[in-house]
Amino acid sequence: DIQLTQSPSFLSASVGDRVTITCRASQAISSYLAWYQQKPGKAPKLLIYAASTLQSGVPSRFSGSGSGTEFTLTISSLQPEDFATYYCQQFNRYPITFGQGTRLEIK
């Protein structure tokens, strides 16, 4: 199985900050990576697919980059509604796997 390791697991930041979350794959997955946002009690929401393609309707302050084994999700200027848990997911091969999550909290 392809393991995805996110860092950090927990992040405390302020409104207006620029934050970056990293996702590292245990083997190369090309650009077959997606990012999701999940708020408490809600289903995950797709933010980015194919490593850097912004899903329709997602604010442009979210961006993704990377290929191979290292990927990043960047939020350029944190808004109050961005405080949530973020997950990466690889779809290079079965079984599909997720990172362990990064919890983003208000400082």
Place this chain on the structure above:
Amino acid sequence: EVQLVQSGAEVKKPGESLKISCKDSGYRFTNYWIAWVRQMPGKGLEWMGIIYPGDSDTRYSPSFQGQVTISADKSTNTAYLQWSSLKPSDTAMYYCATSVSAPGWFDPWGQGTLVTVSS
């Protein structure tokens, strides 16, 4: 537009069987893959498996193979996740989600079905 509506919360006893559902209110049920994802209390997301309702092609995560059964009914645009004998460790939120390819990314997601297994 695809919209997934899942069945309601369930409370079951160990050893009981259960089948939860995910209904697609859109028009293209047979053109998408439907995945199931588990989220145990306070934990992350785990992919369980995926089905293509058009021909019932189904793939399972090795972690869930033999533990659950994924199926779909094209006539009702509904996908299912079932257990023959529940365990307390099956207590979790279960989400369905669509994928235009397999493997692929998931969008949209259903609202989730909470399954509680307790004696």
